[in-house]
Amino acid sequence: MKTIKCSNFGLSCPFVAEDETEEGVIAKISEHGNTVHRAEVEARGATEEEITAAARGFIEEK
Numbered sequence: 001m002k003t004i005k006c007s008n009f010g011l012s013c014p015f016v017a018e019d020e021t022e023e024g025v026i027a028k029i030s031e032h033g034n035t036v037h038r039a040e041v042e043a044r045g046a047t048e049e050e051i052t053a054a055a056r057g058f059i060e061e062k
């Protein structure tokens with residue numbers, strides 16, 4: 001199982017995305033970010049590509 005912690009992005013949030021695949025876990029953390037943390041994402045001015053690249057680096061194997 002692959003996981004990405006929302007806290008890796010510097011947010012004080014307990015959410016952890018989990019999926020069988022790398023693409024799936026990135027999709028889940030992106031969706032979470034776009035719904036729950038839209039304001040923070042927009043404030044940082046990060047692009048979708050930058051967020052995806054960062055998310056890829058945060059993947060942990062569980």
Ligand SMILES: [Zn+2]
Nearest residue numbers: 006013015036
């Ligand atoms: Zn979060």
